[in-house]
Structures are given as structure tokens and as C-alpha cells.
Amino acid sequence: MDKTEGAQNFDPLRTWREWYQKSEKQWSDTLSGILGNDQFAQSTGKYVQEAMHLHRMFTESMAQYLAALNLPSRTDIIALSDRVGELEDHVAGLQVEVRHLRRVLAEYEGGADDAPIRPKRTKKPKESAGEKD
Amino acid sequence: MQQAQQLSHEDVAAKARETVDRAIQRNVPDLPAPLELDLEVGPTPKDVVHSRGTMKLYHYRPLSPEVYRVPVLVVMSLVSRPYILDLAKGQSFIEYLLLQGFDVYLVDWGVPRREHKHLRLDDYVTDFLPECVAMVGEDSGEPDVSMIGYCLGGLLAALYAALYPDGPLKNLVCFTTPVNSDGMSLYRTWTDPAHFDLDRLIDSLGNIPSELMDASIQMLRPFQKSAGQMKLLDNAQNEAFVTAHLRFDRWAADHIPFPGETARQLVNDFMRENKLVRNTFELDSRRVDLGNITVPFLHVAAQHDHIVPSAASQDLVKLVGSPDKSEIVLKGGHVSLVAGGNAIYRLWPKLDVWLSRRSV
Numbered sequence: 019m020d021k022t023e024g025a026q027n028f029d030p031l032r033t034w035r036e037w038y039q040k041s042e043k044q045w046s047d048t049l050s051g052i053l054g055n056d057q058f059a060q061s062t063g064k065y066v067q068e069a070m071h072l073h074r075m076f077t078e079s080m081a082q083y084l085a086a087l088n089l090p091s092r093t094d095i096i097a098l099s100d101r102v103g104e105l106e107d108h109v110a111g112l113q114v115e116v117r118h119l120r121r122v123l124a125e126y127e128g129g130a131d132d133a134p135i136r137p138k139r140t141k142k143p144k145e146s147a148g149e150k151d
Numbered sequence: 152m153q154q155a156q157q158l159s160h161e162d163v164a165a166k167a168r169e170t171v172d173r174a175i176q177r178n179v180p181d182l183p184a185p186l187e188l189d190l191e192v193g194p195t196p197k198d199v200v201h202s203r204g205t206m207k208l209y210h211y212r213p214l215s216p217e218v219y220r221v222p223v224l225v226v227m228s229l230v231s232r233p234y235i236l237d238l239a240k241g242q243s244f245i246e247y248l249l250l251q252g253f254d255v256y257l258v259d260w261g262v263p264r265r266e267h268k269h270l271r272l273d274d275y276v277t278d279f280l281p282e283c284v285a286m287v288g289e290d291s292g293e294p295d296v297s298m299i300g301y302c303l304g305g306l307l308a309a310l311y312a313a314l315y316p317d318g319p320l321k322n323l324v325c326f327t328t329p330v331n332s333d334g335m336s337l338y339r340t341w342t343d344p345a346h347f348d349l350d351r352l353i354d355s356l357g358n359i360p361s362e363l364m365d366a367s368i369q370m371l372r373p374f375q376k377s378a379g380q381m382k383l384l385d386n387a388q389n390e391a392f393v394t395a396h397l398r399f400d401r402w403a404a405d406h407i408p409f410p411g412e413t414a415r416q417l418v419n420d421f422m423r424e425n426k427l428v429r430n431t432f433e434l435d436s437r438r439v440d441l442g443n444i445t446v447p448f449l450h451v452a453a454q455h456d457h458i459v460p461s462a463a464s465q466d467l468v469k470l471v472g473s474p475d476k477s478e479i480v481l482k483g484g485h486v487s488l489v490a491g492g493n494a495i496y497r498l499w500p501k502l503d504v505w506l507s508r509r510s511v
Contacts, residue, residue: 039382046374049374050373053373103264110202141252143504143508
């Protein structure tokens with residue numbers, strides 16, 4: 019083995035990584051077995067409720083601090099994101115209108131140069147295409 | 152150990168330098184990186200045909216001079232973003248369909264905002280989907296349409312097909328679609344009303360936050376993500392692998408919130424009471440009987456799907472009333488069906504054969 023090849027293969031953690039990848043499914047299945055029992059589900063349900071309560075308390079108190087510092091809170095950012103989403107939806111509506119008008123215009127003028135090309139709907143399946151399902 | 156002994160200090164230092172250089176160049180955008188990470192997703196050209204709220208109906212520009220008569224409407228899941236179906240050139244389910252000569256439309260439900268927390272399955276199945284089907288008919292000029300639904304999108308498509316048996320639907324393809332919650336034991340345990348107060352969660356938050364959706368999926372197979380990172384490290388010199396992996400990682404981390412009322416309905420009616428297989432599921436005060444589906448039907452499942460295990464989806468073929476129905480089960484996981492190498496070479500050609508014969 020030459021030195022270059024040796025350098026390429028030199029990786030003491032590679033074997034461990036390969037083993038981890040191969041045994042990942044068994045590890046995941048084992049852990050899923052634990053996650054799938056009622057005790058875990060019960061504690062998760064409790065955690066989610068507590069986390070929601072804490073999150074609300076934290077959000078409310080942080081909002082006051084952030085407002086005092088003239089900084090936006092997560093709620094402000096989400097509100098902004100919602101407005102951007104609304105704008106995107108309106109732009110999509112305009113795109114639909116423009117596309118429709120272009121098609122009408124193309125028909126009226128007997129076909130505009132930049133009108134979308136509509137292929138013929140005459141394609142037939144290949145004769146050799148047999149199903150093996 | 153013998154290999155290690157043959158290495159000089161210079162070899163080790165050179166190897167370390169090379170690895171560090173690559174890592175730096177990948178992470179510092181101003182450096183002239185040898186690896187140009189083009190992480191643009193959804194590259195196939197498309198136009199918005201119809202839009203309502205966050206919902207968009209896209210039409211992909213044909214890549215073939217001649218197409219099959221029946222257009223295809225792809226119905227995306229509510230859980231994730233649709234660009235997994237169009238990740239990159241050469242790694243795109245949509246591009247594949249276009250190249251085979253299908254006329255492809257896609258319904259993207261978008262990212263629900265607080266104002267959409269009231270949306271229920273009824274809205275998606277009896278309002279939005281029929282509207283999209285009508286728009287596809289108007290835009291394509293064809294009275295028929297085939298539907299391909301992925302994951303929860305498959306459920307929406309199947310519910311639509313069951314409620315509108317005399318509608319324009321010509322073929323139905325469902326990818327890894329859950330119908331029997333007995334097969335989703337983890338989710339069922341976690342959402343058990345004895346210890347999970349769903350109503351309080353939804354009443355407080357409105358929509359289910361994307362972080363919670365992501366965490367619940369990660370918990371189904373807790374070590375998969377770290378194993379994936381190690382695989383990435385092992386293939387750090389393989390630029391094609393790194394790019395594909397990062398692109399996929401980007402999608403996997405890009406979860407979206409879930410509409411609150413839809414979550415309430417799914418957890419109560421589907422997960423807890425399993426009403427679909429008991430034939431008592433109702434939408435818009437109408438009972439949904441999957442036996443009403445009589446169009447040609449294909450179900451595609453993954454052998455190692457940990458998100459929708461085969462135990463949760465395999466009953467769909469039995470429940471559907473179509474005389475022409477079949478199932479393809481492939482090796483792989485939930486996402487590799489629509490974005491993996493196995494799908495490109497094995498699944499998609501089978502789907503092409505099945506659908507093309509029924510699309511004229």
C-alpha cells in the first residue's frame with residue numbers, strides 16, 4: 019500500500035462510525051420501545067403542558083423587556099412574517115391574473131410570441147410497456 | 152494499525168489540512184470554494200394557475216413535445232413543503248413525470264398562518280381539492296384528471312375520491328398513505344387522551360408549531376439524524392453526495408406549522424378512534440366510504456417506512472373498491488420513495504408504466 023492510499027484510509031473513527039450507522043436502526047428501535055410506553059407518554063404530556071405554561075409566562079415578561087429596549091419580540095416577528103405571507107399570496111393572485119390575461123390576449127391576437135406552448139395531448143404509452151405489478 | 156504506522160507525520164498533517172480547508176471553504180461564503188453548493192430547490196419551471204389564501208395550484212411547463220391526454224394533479228402533504236418532489240435537476244419526481252410526457256399540476260397548501268387555524272380536513276377535501284380539480288380541467292381543457300397524493304396528501308386524495316365517485320377523477324395513486332392508526336402505535340400512545348390534552352394545546356397555540364411537528368417525527372427514529380451526519384462525514388470527499396445530502400437536510404429541517412383544527416380532527420377521528428377503517432369517518436356531515444373509490448388505484452409503500460409503517464397503510468388497497476387496484480412495495484423509507492436513488496431507478500419507471508397506460 020502506498021503512502022497516499024494509506025493517508026486516505028487513515029481514520030481511526032471510521033470503524034466506529036460505520037458500526038453506528040449499521041446499528042442505528044436497532045438503537046432507534048430500542049429507544050422507540052421506551053418512548054412508546056405509557057409512562058413516557060404520560061411524562062411527555064405533562065411536560066408539554068408545563069412547557070406551554072412556562073413559555074407563555076416567559077413570552078409575556080420578555081415582551082416587556084424587549085419593548086423597553088426597542089427590540090421586536092418573537093410575536094412581532096411572526097406578525098411580520100404573516101404579513102409577508104399575505105403579500106406573497108396577493109402576488110400569487112396577481113400572477114394568476116396576468117397569466118390568464120396573456121392567454122386571452124394570445125387567443126385574441128392569434129398567438130403571441132411569448133405565449134406558453136401547449137403540447138398536443140396525443141402521446142401513447144410505449145407498446146413494450148408491460149406491467150409487472 | 153499497520154496502515155497508521157506507514158504514515159508519516161507529514162501525511163497526517165496534509166490530510167488534516169485538506170479536511171479543514173474543505174470544511175472552511177464550505178462554510179465561509181466569501182472564500183472561493185472548489186465545491187459550488189448550489190442548493191436551489193424546486194428548479195423545474197412552473198406557473199401559478201390558481202391561488203386562494205396560502206394554497207397555490209401550480210402547472211409545470213411541459214418538457215415533452217407531446218403529452219398524455221389526462222393531466223396529473225399531485226397533492227402534497229400538509230406536513231411538509233412540496234419541494235421534496237422537485238429537489239434538483241436529476242433528483243426530481245416532477246421532472247421525471249414531465250420527461251415521460253405527463254402534464255403535471257401540483258397543489259401546494261402553503262404555510263398556514265394564525266388566521267388559518269380553523270381549517271379542517273373538510274375544507275381541504277370538499278372545498279379546496281374540488282376547486283383545484285375544476286381549475287385543472289379548465290386550464291388543460293380535459294374532463295379527466297389523475298391524482299397522485301403523497302403521505303397525508305394521499306389521504307386527502309383518497310378522501311376526495313371516496314366522496315366524489317362520479318367526479319372527473321380517472322386514476323388515483325397514493326404514496327405511503329396512512330389509513331389505519333392501529334399501525335401507528337407510537338403516535339397513538341403519545342396522543343392518548345389519558346395523558347395528552349390536545350384541546351388545551353390547540354386552543355392555546357392555534358396551529359401546531361413546526362418545531363413540535365419536527366420533534367414528533369424525529370422521536371419516531373431518534374438516532375437516524377446522527378447516523379445521517381456520520382454518513383455525510385464518511386462521504387465528505389464525494390461532492391455529489393454532500394450536495395444531495397445538504398439539499399435533503401434543508402428540506403428535512405424545513406417543517407411547517409399544522410392547522411390546528413385539522414390536527415384536532417386527525418388526532419380524534421383518525422388516531423384515537425380509527426374511524427376510517429371502521430367506516431365511520433365523516434367529512435362535511437357525509438360518511439367517507441373508501442369502498443366508493445372505483446377508479447384504477449395504485450398504492451406505493453416503503454418497506455422501512457417508520458413514519459407511515461406498512462401496518463398503517465396496507466389496508467388501503469383492501470378498503471378501496473376499485474376492480475383495478477394494485478400495490479408496489481419497495482425497499483427504502485418514507486421520503487426515499489419520492490427523492491431517493493432507489494425510487495429513480497425502480498419505482499418511478501413502474502409508476503410511469505402503470506399511469507401511462509391509463510392516461511390516454
